[in-house]
Amino acid sequence: MTVKRKPAIKKTEVRLLEVFANPSSNRDYEIEIEAPEFTSLCPKTGQPDFGEVVVVYIPDKKCMELKSFKYYLQQFRNKGIFYEEITNRILDDMVKACSPKFMEITTRWRPRGGISTNITAVYSKDED
Amino acid sequence: MTVKRKPAIKKTEVRLLEVFANPSSNRDYEIEIEAPEFTSLCPKTGQPDFGEVVVVYIPDKKCMELKSFKYYLQQFRNKGIFYEEITNRILDDMVKACSPKFMEITTRWRPRGGISTNITAVYSKDED
Amino acid sequence: MTVKRKPAIKKTEVRLLEVFANPSSNRDYEIEIEAPEFTSLCPKTGQPDFGEVVVVYIPDKKCMELKSFKYYLQQFRNKGIFYEEITNRILDDMVKACSPKFMEITTRWRPRGGISTNITAVYSKDED
Amino acid sequence: MTVKRKPAIKKTEVRLLEVFANPSSNRDYEIEIEAPEFTSLCPKTGQPDFGEVVVVYIPDKKCMELKSFKYYLQQFRNKGIFYEEITNRILDDMVKACSPKFMEITTRWRPRGGISTNITAVYSKDED
Amino acid sequence: MTVKRKPAIKKTEVRLLEVFANPSSNRDYEIEIEAPEFTSLCPKTGQPDFGEVVVVYIPDKKCMELKSFKYYLQQFRNKGIFYEEITNRILDDMVKACSPKFMEITTRWRPRGGISTNITAVYSKDED
Amino acid sequence: MTVKRKPAIKKTEVRLLEVFANPSSNRDYEIEIEAPEFTSLCPKTGQPDFGEVVVVYIPDKKCMELKSFKYYLQQFRNKGIFYEEITNRILDDMVKACSPKFMEITTRWRPRGGISTNITAVYSKDED
Amino acid sequence: MTVKRKPAIKKTEVRLLEVFANPSSNRDYEIEIEAPEFTSLCPKTGQPDFGEVVVVYIPDKKCMELKSFKYYLQQFRNKGIFYEEITNRILDDMVKACSPKFMEITTRWRPRGGISTNITAVYSKDED
């Protein structure tokens, strides 16, 4: 049986995401950002979800500014959105903001009904 | 010596497994579902077995709905079934329900007679 | 607001609990039994609960036979019963079966709605 | 130098906290409730705080109903309140709701400025 | 129901346990000996049991010689004996061999039927 | 200098190892069996060795029956045999019993003289 | 042999430590502050020391303001001071700032020359 799910949120403010010029753009290197304090709402029940967001990326011309990333994540605090959507949305927004060579978003969610979920989405400029 | 083992259960209700449309079907991404609260019965002794089920999959058109997956797993609570059968059965049922690009089922069982067992079965659409 | 809760189960078969004569009754000593494979049903929702039961006791004349304790715990598998009741019920039944000098039952439950519960009840012959 | 801090929130809805009759009120026993998914706002900066709340209590006539406790904690999600106030407020509200023989609230907060804080407040009926 | 259990083994060779004069008998101090490689047989099923033995004692005039303790423990390798008996037997034998001021024996056993057992017996010269 | 070592044991009873028909022979899947309760004797000193045996295999037509594997391992309890021999012997015997597509045996041994040893041997049908 | 050690630092700016009125002064409760990012200099060698500072206290009329505590600890960054002095100095300064009912300072230092040191000093108003 296929259940219908409408997109949970119309837009997030990507412009919140600030970037700065990569200080070592001549060399590929990897940046990992761990944000273990993430919360949003379940679009079905309105109950809070708690998880963590991990970003790994190889910058091209721009690096993500961390404080603005924190504010960006806070936008989801009181929005109802499914795990799969959040993960892909964050990847879309961050790729748009800093055009990295590579980016991987992992979200890990605390158990609901005895079941935990982790989701990983990857973007690679080569494949564009 | 080869011992005979009859198939333990005739059918599980696959229709219990609900799905919803993959919100990001344009991109491959990975979903991991951990269900550490699993129990069934040993078909030989009738004694309870306890284990955990971990699913990792790449959705194609459909994603698994988690609550229905919880109910699906509860079907095994009072059924006698061997470890090897459960693992492959869950893989068969879930592949049938959501036609993923890739799916891996791992079951990990608490020790019996001082011996623990873990089983991993994999499905890949490419190899179909 | 006070919610009404009716006693969940009428009786458990205490006679399932076998004992044997304490081989060192001249000396106080402590026995700890850990049963991490426990499951029952939530009386409200009918959904399975999973937890572990830990017994610590000082035997007097009798020791608990472990296999019968395993069968005793399996009685709860398909019964609806609240955490607080189970814990006190197991303590009552085991005290009745082996009349220990001291007994402590701890139950630890997997999270529901993001919240975990542990319950500890104690019996001491001195206080009788 | 002493900084002034005004009480952060006027009232919480204690009536949200439901209770049920203690099924074993003839015996003292201990209940531990762990709620690792707690969030509120810093009253100074408006930024989210994340922590966990642990309750240990010995019920008298009434036990806390867990689902209502979950809703009670969600009230703080978008309120600005200091760590010290939250801890004592939860203790006050829960003592009022279930009149326990003993209750201990511990809150543990994720690091801010490289510094973590844990707070523990205790109520005992004997000392009333 | 009370099950009969006959004493599993008639005698162990306590004389195997060698001692040496306490080099600091003017001062109470504590010695902890951990022997994680212990095995015996279940007297009911003949199947091997595996566990660990921990001794904590305050020597009086004599200290236990460790190599002889190792040989002493090996005596149980192919004997059928219950957990409760082993624990008290080791305590009896070692107290007889070195007359300590205090001695505590803990045995911890690997799970059988999903259930683990730990046993602790204590001897104190003061209480003799 | 090369020390001579005679083969420690002439034969093990492979026929103890029972198998059953692979319930999912149409699909490759992996089975891991952990046996942490293993003991044998050192052929030089006669002293007990303690270790754990881990088997990972991909079944072809037959699966290993776990209880018979437990009995098979118990054969080594009072035999003197070197680590290297045990590991390869178990691999030989199990390959003979169930003709797997792939099998890996790992043995891990507790420290002797401050030194620990782990041994891993692999069989692959493709390379036959 | 007794080595002379001159007091390493003349004064720290205690006035940096801000406090606020205890919001629940009618009840004793405990606050634990963990500051794992502490560094100072060894007065002998000028080399950096790294450690963590843990404060546990029961407030009386005043609570410590955390941000000012962070700045207070940063004063030691480029000062040469021995472990024993730092620990007692922080205790003195904080007791002076907030007059707690009880306060315990623990400092834990990373190894130097293969040796680690932890120091704990306690203040209690009752003993004043």
Place this chain on the structure above:
Amino acid sequence: MTVKRKPAIKKTEVRLLEVFANPSSNRDYEIEIEAPEFTSLCPKTGQPDFGEVVVVYIPDKKCMELKSFKYYLQQFRNKGIFYEEITNRILDDMVKACSPKFMEITTRWRPRGGISTNITAVYSKDED
């Protein structure tokens, strides 16, 4: 939005980094150096940052002398510099000092605003 960031520090004294002749230059081997006691300043706020630096390299003709590496890292103690710059700067300086066949620098930073960062940069002589 792209924020401007000026290079934080003009130069570090690379000559501080001493090397010695690789004693086994005929064979490729890997050296890992873990420096968990690193601190610098945030160029925006002036507040201290704490992290750890891990170097993995394959020496060519020269090996890094560890004491000089310690002094080299101490240069950053009171300098304002961003995470991305430090990581690439250390890699540049060390490659310049010892011309390794391969070198990887990882920096891991304690959380700020609830977010942690790890950065990894790699140099390979082959790609020069």
Place this chain on the structure above:
Amino acid sequence: MTVKRKPAIKKTEVRLLEVFANPSSNRDYEIEIEAPEFTSLCPKTGQPDFGEVVVVYIPDKKCMELKSFKYYLQQFRNKGIFYEEITNRILDDMVKACSPKFMEITTRWRPRGGISTNITAVYSKDED
């Protein structure tokens, strides 16, 4: 059977242990020193023993200087001495050197013949 053991070493150079004046002798506080890099020889076999030494003490007028403690411990590197003797010897020597109010020495030894040993000796000025 009682085995004779002659004292293993005649004297250690206590004068190696340097002290300095307690900078806070007006207040009792506790110092813990962990030395995980300790080695001596077994007096029976001449084989090396490896362990760790932990000192906890409350200084009176004098504190232990850490570097001299490191040199003091190195004296045992090539001496044959039993575990029980070392522990009490270190306690005697350190009490003599710094006359503490309280001192506890714990030694923890790596396994020999599958058996580990920990020894704890305590000195208290009050009991003198």
Place this chain on the structure above:
Amino acid sequence: MTVKRKPAIKKTEVRLLEVFANPSSNRDYEIEIEAPEFTSLCPKTGQPDFGEVVVVYIPDKKCMELKSFKYYLQQFRNKGIFYEEITNRILDDMVKACSPKFMEITTRWRPRGGISTNITAVYSKDED
């Protein structure tokens, strides 16, 4: 700046390393030997170094005899030798003794000056 380092030790007695005929030379398998009790001296300061040595190898015709390996490692106890030299020396000596198909030596050293070092060297017969 390049510092000169003279080879620290002229020779180690490789003949100490005993071997025995590989009992399963028809099959490649892997042996891992962990020796966590290693100590040598720093050639600069004469101070003891502590570390662990891990050997992983695939035997060809010969296997390493473990007791002789223990004695071989003890040769370094009172010799001054740098980390890089020890690692490569052990690899050279063991390859010479048992001519393996593959061998990897890892040494892991306790922190000095807040910095830890691990070194890994590999030999492969194919590359000879």
